[in-house]
Amino acid sequence: MYSTMTKEIICMMEDDNLHENMIDFCRSQYANNHHVLNLIDEFDRDYALYSPITWYTRDGFLYKMLNKALRINDIKPLVLLHNYIRHLHQQLIELQQQSIQKEPLILYRGQQMPIVEFEKIKNNIGGLLSISNFLSTTAIVDVAGIFAGHPLDDQTISCILFQIYIDPTVNTFPVANIERYSYFGEGEKEYLFSMGSVFRIEKVQQRDEQVWLVHLTLTSDNDSMLAELKESLKSNILDQNPLLMFGGLLIQIGEYEKGEYFYLIGLTMESEPSRLVTIWNQLGIIYSHLNQIDEAQKCYVELLQIKQKYLDKDDPALATIYNNIGTIYHNQGNSQLALEHFQRALSIHLANPESNYEYIAAEYCNIAAIFIDQGNLQEAFQCQQRSLDINRKYLPSNHPYLAQSYYALAMSLYALGRYDEMFEYMQKALSIDKQSLPPNHPQTQFHEENMKAVVQRMFERIAAGSIIIDDS
DSSP: OHHHHHHHHHHHOOOGGGHHHHHHHHHHHTTTOHHHHHHHHHHHHHGGGSOHHHHHHSSSSHHHHHHHHHHTTOHHHHHHTHHHHHHHHHHHHHHHHHOOOOSOEEEEEEEEEEHHHHHHHHTTTTSEEEEOSOEEEESOHHHHHHHHOOOTTOTTEEEEEEEEEEOTTTOOSOEEEOGGGOTTOSSSOEEEEOTTEEEEEEEEEESSSSEEEEEEEEOOTTOHHHHHHHHHHHHTTOOSSHHHHHHHHHHHTTOHHHHHHHHHHHHHHOOSHHHHHHHHHHHHHHHHHTTOHHHHHHHHHHHHHHHHHHSOTTOHHHHHHHHHHHHHHHHTTOHHHHHHHHHHHHHHHHHOTTOOHHHHHHHHHHHHHHHHHHTOHHHHHHHHHHHHHHHHHHSOTTOHHHHHHHHHHHHHHHHTTOHHHHHHHHHHHHHHHHHHSOTTOHHHHHHHHHHHHHHHHHHHHHHHTSSOOOOO
């Protein structure tokens, strides 16, 4: 899902004047490799003479650098390569549209992968497999079998043959036969999937003693739950400047330092107060997550000065700043000032019928955190319940913000001694985290670590006799 959002942002960047930036970046990556530098010179000089697919299939620097960046979601090189990525993606779309393929298609891909990664596929039958990079396949099973190879003596590697079923009547992910444009010509019946394709894992079985066969079905990108979640997440980062959209996406996936890079660039590009407001606010959020509290506070002060100059004192836009400043005070241990700012933000939003429901839910949650600090446990629970009710009403059931609400309510229930309910909501939070966030996301790690800590504290309290287990 996040790779699909990356693709959509890249395709919005229609600046064909940045070819020189792309070439400079490529040269910087291979500064000491004279053979590749000669290929880059050729790529620079003859770019328009050959198709994007021809350049991609040539045994050179481009596909390796491109797919590595896509695979690890390294946004900086993707921005610098965005013209080529967009051209390659568009050519695949055009070839797919020209295709007369009406019958289901079976494609194959052979590869080796670490056993630990393959186990994740084996344990996710019926689930989705998202491929962030461009993916080469063939219609000839024996060709794919060559790439599956043999494990030899390496006990950490699995040999995999993927069999991919495509129904052209429902598929909307770009995939096309590229033989006509391949640098190596025809013969391998090569098909190329564009970045961000999503497959359903149907079955995993042993093909022979050395090779596993994984049956995949290319999904439609109209999967209702994924589409609803993606649109909800995308609405939070929409911006006329794609670089700022990348910054917002990086915040969502927990890559805060990388997100900072794009918003700092944004400060040099934008001059309109309304644009600067967005940038300063996002930088403040980034620095808060990085625990750089002083830097976050500077951003919010700058932001508040801009907004107070141009907005009415009860404008809903000011409420977000008050809420964020409240977070700073809370992190500094000043609960009373934090509470005053949270309540001021909430009162502004509640007085405006057009206020964003997500902000109201967040403000109730923040007020609840202060009440817990102050020992007002019942008031905290009521605020968390209001926050959860709002998010349940407006957000998709697998939205990461909903996981935050479930976790926050679980903490209120823990404080109240309602442990069975606490564990129920913690499990709901972790379930959404694992469905909807990238692996190793800070939110997932935070929830998992805190759940372990809570369990440990409960065992200690049971051992000390301060918690009595009712066996009746």
